Amino acid sequence: MLKINDLYVSIGDREILSGVTLEVKAGEIHAIMGPNGSGKSTLAAVLAGRETFTVTKGSAYFMGVDLLALPPEERARLGLFLGFQYPVEIPGLTSVNFMKAAVNEQRKYKHLPPLSAGEFLKLMREKMAVVEMDPAFVGRGVNVGFSGGEKKRNEIFQMAMLEPMLAILDETDSGLDVDALRVVANGVNKLKTKDNAFVVITHYQRLLDYIVPDIVHVLYKGRIIKSGSKELALEVENKGYDHIISGT
Amino acid sequence: MKEYTYMPEVKRVFQCTVPGGNIRQVFLIDGILQEKESEQNGVSLTSGPDGKGLQLRISGDHSENPIQIISVRSEDLPRPLEFYNTWELEPGAKAQIVVCDHTLREYLYQTVRFSNITLGEGAVLDLLFMQNEHGRSRYRLEVDAQLKKEARLDCHILSLYGGTIQNKVTVHLQESGAVCNLDGLYLADGEQNVTYDIEVRHNSGECNSNQLFKGILDEQAKARFDGIIYVAPHAQKTEAFQANHNLLLTRDAKITTLPQLEIYADDVKCSHGATIGSLDPLGLFYMRTRGIPLSEAKMLQQMAFVQDVLEHVRNGAIRSRLEKIVESRLRGEFTKCTHCTMHCC
Numbered sequence: 001m002l003k004i005n006d007l008y009v010s011i012g013d014r015e016i017l018s019g020v021t022l023e024v025k026a027g028e029i030h031a032i033m034g035p036n037g038s039g040k041s042t043l044a045a046v047l048a049g050r051e052t053f054t055v056t057k058g059s060a061y062f063m064g065v066d067l068l069a070l071p072p073e074e075r076a077r078l079g080l081f082l083g084f085q086y087p088v089e090i091p092g093l094t095s096v097n098f099m100k101a102a103v104n105e106q107r108k109y110k111h112l113p114p115l116s117a118g119e120f121l122k123l124m125r126e127k128m129a130v131v132e133m134d135p136a137f138v139g140r141g142v143n144v145g146f147s148g149g150e151k152k153r154n155e156i157f158q159m160a161m162l163e164p165m166l167a168i169l170d171e172t173d174s175g176l177d178v179d180a181l182r183v184v185a186n187g188v189n190k191l192k193t194k195d196n197a198f199v200v201i202t203h204y205q206r207l208l209d210y211i212v213p214d215i216v217h218v219l220y221k222g223r224i225i226k227s228g229s230k231e232l233a234l235e236v237e238n239k240g241y242d243h244i245i246s247g248t
Numbered sequence: 249m250k251e252y253t254y255m256p257e258v259k260r261v262f263q264c265t266v267p268g269g270n271i272r273q274v275f276l277i278d279g280i281l282q283e284k285e286s287e288q289n290g291v292s293l294t295s296g297p298d299g300k301g302l303q304l305r306i307s308g309d310h311s312e313n314p315i316q317i318i319s320v321r322s323e324d325l326p327r328p329l330e331f332y333n334t335w336e337l338e339p340g341a342k343a344q345i346v347v348c349d350h351t352l353r354e355y356l357y358q359t360v361r362f363s364n365i366t367l368g369e370g371a372v373l374d375l376l377f378m379q380n381e382h383g384r385s386r387y388r389l390e391v392d393a394q395l396k397k398e399a400r401l402d403c404h405i406l407s408l409y410g411g412t413i414q415n416k417v418t419v420h421l422q423e424s425g426a427v428c429n430l431d432g433l434y435l436a437d438g439e440q441n442v443t444y445d446i447e448v449r450h451n452s453g454e455c456n457s458n459q460l461f462k463g464i465l466d467e468q469a470k471a472r473f474d475g476i477i478y479v480a481p482h483a484q485k486t487e488a489f490q491a492n493h494n495l496l497l498t499r500d501a502k503i504t505t506l507p508q509l510e511i512y513a514d515d516v517k518c519s520h521g522a523t524i525g526s527l528d529p530l531g532l533f534y535m536r537t538r539g540i541p542l543s544e545a546k547m548l549q550q551m552a553f554v555q556d557v558l559e560h561v562r563n564g565a566i567r568s569r570l571e572k573i574v575e576s577r578l579r580g581e582f583t584k585c586t587h588c589t590m591h592c593c
Contacts, residue, residue, distance in 0.1 A: 048537050076539035088534040092552030101548060102538035109539070141552075158538060 001026050001197050002047075002067075002166055007058035009039075009046050009222075016042045018222035019058070024166065027194040031208055031233060032201045034219035035241045040201045041085055043219070044170040048082035049075050063165065077109040079165030083155040083172050085201075090142040095154070098142050099124065099161050106162060127160040131187040149180035156187040163191070168199045173207040185210030205237035218244055270312070276302055276319040279331035279359075290341070291315070300331035301362075304345075311342040311372065314563070321359055321385070322352040330360040339368035339396070344563065348378045351385050358386040365391065367399035369423070374562065375403045381410040383438055388414040395455075398425035404561055406570065407434040407442050408577050416445040421455035432461040433557045435577050436469035446475040448490075450483040453513070459490040462557050464550055464578070465501035473505040477520065481512040490520040495527065495553055550578050 002024040009017035016039045024030055034040050046053050047060060049072030060067040063078055070078070090098065103123070104114040115123065128135060131153045143151050152172050159167050169188070173181055188198060188211050200211055208216075208230060216232040217224045218241070226232065226244055236244060274293065275282035279300040286293050290308035295301065302317060321329070337343055351357050367373055381387055387410045393401055407413045413436075419428045434442040448457045463471050477488045494503045507520040527549050535545035554574060561567040 048533075050533055071542070072533060072536035073539050073541045073545075076537050082537045084534065084537075088528075088531050090531050090534070090549070090552055092555035093548055098535070098538070098548070101540050101544065102535075105539045105541065105544070162538065 001063060003061045005059050007060060008056045009042055010054050010056050011052060016222055017046070020222070020224055022217065022224065024197050024199060026197055028215065029198045029200065029211060029213045031213035031216045032199060032219055033203065033216060033233060033236055038219045039222040040219055041170050044082055044168045044201055047168060048072055048080065077106055081159050081162055081164035081167040083159060083167060083169040085170040085174065087143045087151040087155055089144045091144050093142050094140065095138040095142050096124070099158065103161055123161065127157055130160045130190055131156045132183050133157050148175035149177060152176055152184055153180065156184050160187065160191055164196065166197045166199070168201070170201045171203065173202050173204065181207065182210060205233045208233045220245055271314050271316055273316045273318060274302065276317060277322055279329055296332050296334065301333045303333070304335040305338070306336070306341045306343045307338040309342045311344055311374070314344040314346055316346045316348065318348050318350070319361070320350045320352055321357040326355050326357045328358040331362070333361065333363040335363060336366045337368055337371035337373055340370045341368065342372045344374040346376045346378070346566065349381060349387065351381045354382045354384060356384050357381070360388040360390065362390045365393040367393065367395045367401060369397045370399060372400045373402070375401065376561065376566065377405045378408065379406060379410055379413055380408045383409065383440065384411045386412045389416070391417040393419045395419065395421050395426035395428060397423035400427040402429045403431070405432040407432070408573065411440060413442045415443065418447045418449065419457070420449045420451055421457065423452050424454040426452070426455045428457045429560065430459045431557050431560050433554055434463040434471055435574065436463070436471060437466035438469065440469045442471040444473045444475070448477050448488065450479045450486045450488060453482060453484040453486060455483070455486060457488045460557055460560065461492045462494070462554055463503065464495045464497065464553065465503060466497040468500045470502045475506070476508045476510060477518060479511040479513050479516055479518065483513045484515040486513060486516040486518065488516070488518045492522040494524045495550065496524060497527065547578060551575060
């Protein structure tokens with residue numbers, strides 16, 4: 001589904017990713033761990049199409065399409081989703097109108113007619129239930145006045161609405177209390193099928209108690225220095241990154 | 249009243265009716281009232297002393313029955329035109345007035361419209377100006393409003409289209425308990441030039457005023473906001489707020505904003521603020537990652553920016569029409585109302 005080969009990425013003169021190679025297949029959950037500044041969020045942003053970064057070398061194919069040649073909206077329509085570490089506030093635009101625009105753009109791409117108001121509200125209610133979200137939120141400005149936990153829940157709600165093939169969740173667990181973490185993780189588990197895939201970026205092993213990864217990667221200084229089964233996450237938790245870095 | 253030959257055409261062209269409520273349409277063509285002077289059900293409607301402009305005198309509650317004043321310039325050989333309106337609400341009267349200013353053709357019309365407004369004790373006026381002419385017209389609106397005890401004026405100005413649009417609004421809060429809410433929205437592109445010159449004078453204590461003016465400027469458009477809140481020495485317990493926010497879509501668009509406070513009393517609560525910014529690139533990226541194309545994301549961000557100004561329009565039917573008009577204006581489409589055959593701009 002996703003094939004990244006020897007990807008180098010810079011911002012200005014500074015190289016952030018130095019040869020990342022990664023393959024994600026349908027039905028898999030990958031976890032990417034790594035210390036601060038290792039390039040985790042950059043990898044997520046580059047895959048989603050953030051223009052502040054420059055790809056200097058390498059390739060990324062998603063569903064057989066050259067991902068790096070597409071603008072962010074086309075990547076999204078192909079089925080790529082980025083759950084933001086810091087979801088953006090948009091005062092004046094309600095979540096309802098935001099999601100209506102997004103869902104209908106996606107339907108337009110699939111040559112489907114826009115959803116009627118009734119169908120749309122039904123879909124929203126259904127997906128809000130997945131993340132135990134208060135329906136009052138959708139009438140408010142996107143992420144405006146939301147707590148950290150509510151913002152992350154809103155990301156998972158948006159993911160549920162758009163049903164992506166591949167979701168990259170960038171530190172969705174950071175800033176969450178235990179209950180919110182459980183709700184967010186349950187949301188991911190409910191949306192998991194054999195046809196879609198997840199890349200979960202996290203600092204901590206805690207999230208991986210709830211979302212069990214098939215493969216864990218450790219990213220350090222812009223390279224994946226170690227990949228392994230879910231036990232690798234426990235090793236990170238118990239012995240720290242230094243141990244893994246010095247062992248490679 | 250002068251017999252007017254354009255009337256059949258104008259009526260056919262401007263078929264718009266403000267949705268909801270029992271609307272009364274009054275036509276002014278080139279400043280001349282197009283119906284017989286009348287006085288019924290507490291609404292007196294006459295021409296000004298020089299045969300131009302509209303004099304309204306209102307008593308009783310008409311808040312559910314808006315009066316729409318459709319003011320059109322139509323001459324083939326236009327000359328600068330000035331006319332005076334005088335609108336008076338008697339004590340306790342309530343009214344809703346929608347003013348739609350248009351031009352029938354794309355000639356260089358120059359129009360100055362004065363509106364002197366008096367609100368008696370406890371009177372409530374909800375006033376909306378729709379400024380929708382064309383890229384070559386020159387338009388000036390001067391409003392001077394006097395508010396008596398516990399009167400309330402809600403005034404919304406929507407500057408959609410016009411070569412040069414100048415708005416000068418002065419509100420005098422003369423007696424305690426008077427409330428004035430002023431909003432403005434200006435959307436300008438091309439070589440358009442919009443100015444707002446706002447003065448709210450708290451001449452008495454215990455009055456309240458709120459101002460919210462927002463603008464989106466594209467291409468080489470220019471705008472200027474000059475707003476003063478004046479609080480007289482004896483006007484204690486005044487509450488007065490003013491905000492002006494601007495979005496510039498290009499490097500060539502230009503805004504000058506001068507928010508000012510002139511306070512001579514010492515027990516008041518006043519604030520003012522102005523901002524100038526551009527579209528938020530991170531917000532645009534966020535929307536695009538949800539599959540929304542860049543052009544649509546920009547559009548949504550602009551609609552989000554103007555939302556609070558539109559929300560202040562209390563009449564729901566008019567507000568939803570305004571939302572559509574603003575959206576089509578931002579999309580660069582003709583900002584005509586759906587029923588109207590006229591391309592106003």
